[in-house]
Amino acid sequence: MEDLLAVEGLETQFRMREGVVYAVNGVSFRLKEGETLGVVGESGCGKSVTVMSMLGLIPTPPGEVVAGTALYNGQDLLKMSNDELRRVRGSHISIIFQDPMTSFNPVLTIGRQIAEPLETHLEMTKKEAWDRGAEVLELVGIPNARQRLNDYPHQFSGGMRQRAMIAMALTCDPAILIADEPTTALDVTIQAQIIDLVNRLQDKLGMAIIWITHDLGVVAGLAQRVNVMYGGYIVEQATVDELYANPQHPYTIGLLGSLPRLDIEQHQKLASIDGLPPVLYEKPTCCPFAPRCAYRVDRCLQENPPLQFVGLDHYAACWVDPATGKERA
Amino acid sequence: MMEKQVLLHVEGLKKYFPVVQGKLLGREIRQLRAVDDISFDVYQGETLGLVGESGCGKSTTGRSILQLYRPTAGKVIYAGTDLTGASKGEIRRLRQKMQMIFQDPYASLNPRMTVSETIGDPIRIHSLLPRNEIESRVKELLAMVGLNPAFINRYPHEFSGGQRQRIGIARALALNPDLIVCDEPISALDVSIQAQVVNLLEDLQEKLGLTYLFIAHDLSMVRHISTRVAVMYLGVIVELADRTELYEHPQHPYTQALLSAVPIPDPKIEKKRERIILTGDVPSPVNPPSGCRFRTRCPLAAEICAAERPAFREVSPGHWAACHFAG
Secondary structure (H helix, E strand, C coil): CCEEEEEEEEEEEEEECCEEEEEEEEEEEEEECCCEEEEECCCCCCHHHHHHHHCCCCCCCCEEEEEEEEEECCEEHHHCCHHHHHHHHHHCEEEECCCCCCCCCCCCCHHHHHHHHHHHHCCCCHHHHHHHHHHHHHHCCCCCHHHHCCCCHHHCCHHHHHHHHHHHHHCCCCCEEEEECCCCCCCHHHHHHHHHHHHHHHHHHCCEEEEEECCHHHHHHHCCEEEEEECCEEEEEEEHHHHHHCCCCHHHHHHHHCCCCCCCCCCCCCCCCCCCCCCCCCCCCCCCCHHHCCCCCHHHHCCCCCCEEEECCEEECCCEECCCCEECC | CCCCCEEEEEEEEEEEEEEEECCCCCCEEEEEEEEEEEEEEEECCCEEEEECCCCCCHHHHHHHHCCCCCCCEEEEEECCEEHHHCCHHHHHHHHCCEEEECCCCCCCCCCCCCHHHHHHHHHHHCCCCCHHHHHHHHHHHHHHCCCCHHHHHCCHHHCCHHHHHHHHHHHHHCCCCCEEEEECCCCCCCHHHHHHHHHHHHHHHHHHCCEEEEEECCHHHHHHHCCEEEEEECCEEEEEEEHHHHHHCCCCHHHHHHHHHCCCCCHHHHHHCCCCCCCCCCCCCCCCCCCCCCCCCCCCCCHHHHHCCCCCEEEECCEEECCCCCC
């Protein structure tokens, strides 16, 4: 299948008073039509900055995309003017954010906020945009959709606000939906509702999804392929079944080990990862995970491993083969 | 096995908060029923997990037990003393034995106090040790929670979230407590750090014989750490059982839905799982549904559920559930 999106060597830095923060350090990945790509990592690993950079949503200054390309349908998003990008963002690539409370404007009605992109991007009349707004609200399962268009964001519950956010993202039939931790602020029963909703909408509308999360459980049920990020790098890339059955990067192994399971009773200790995530004030010269790694060898402290082929559709950035504990041949 | 000793007995605990509704004229004060008649025991040396979604009253329960909120009604009996009737002085004395670890490691430490002051103050206030011995005790506590004792004069902003939570734990341990109420101690932390803190809590329990009331919304972690688990919904406990029993044979429809909603980090299992998707949102605790609190979202709801509040009854030995259809 065609690549819908191809990101190559993306680097983003923030110039802060304390120094330069190396947030994303050369990230490359592809997204196919209609697929769901999970992006997993802890806070500060660069997962959100990656997609924000692609969409020109990094506040500049202090942020700056210093290298890379992001081809969407053959066009480089990173070279587009603000006007061109705005057109892409509204109608081709949509994004939903973590906090449905702060991502709506509290003084405009939900209907006004859903209708606006339709009037701007698809040049609909007010009436048409309002009708389409009611239609999408119904699509995401909000009862009495037409009346609820007149409500303000605070009149919606958290779960309903996230539904409305999804409705807003879908009004222009995007080819890519980017979901940046959309269920992190929600309770688990509401999270299950939202995941179920997004899965059904994808079956119906066929958009590709990039789902950013720190929750390996959520990704397991959603994604076809997964990128694991650490310290501004993609450290492992694989199909979802392969990643969970046969993790190759010590960080992924550590993350999976530190998660207790709902379905299994563990009587031993959780396998925690020692140490702390890196502070990215310097561009790492060695493997960013080396200081915390249980499999570390000398080479890890000298050279940063590139993302390399370790199996069918499976790439890892690690010098060591965790099965043997020795360097890969 | 040894006879289990009840350390904490909670009976008919209620905590209502007044809320003002309406404009100037026609102002009306109504009750928000955060905790509405719950009863349970915590046994010596166990970890009782208390789970539920936001707003279900689990944190209010923890705070009402420590008398940080004075309960509206009910009894909280700690080692034979009813705290609800106790004087301030008595409560302060008993708090030595009951400590709390808070959710937010950023908000729960005073930014102007050094580690030494934060951890040492409770010892000073309760005059547990002569002044010249406090510093060495603080260092001992820091080592116990896995922090470098040389950090004694640092301020909270010099530490990461996980390290701050360790300071919070050291502060709770300073008075040699028996019971620690852990109020979502790991939910503000990254996944790899969560496991570190949970392992520490388990080590300390083993070493010091602590009893935990572990409040959390992460059902997987609660299964890992708890001996028994209580599930709360809208101010009431709907189910309570040994952890294996609760997770393998949930009796209350809310517990069943909650468990089925938790994602499992294994794609093979996830693809085969049937989810019970609850419709709608949690009703307001100001105006909770009549009868069973869960009936507005319950797939089994029948007429009796609106008419009668289901009793919290023992459906099998040690397994309690509040549902007309359980058992």
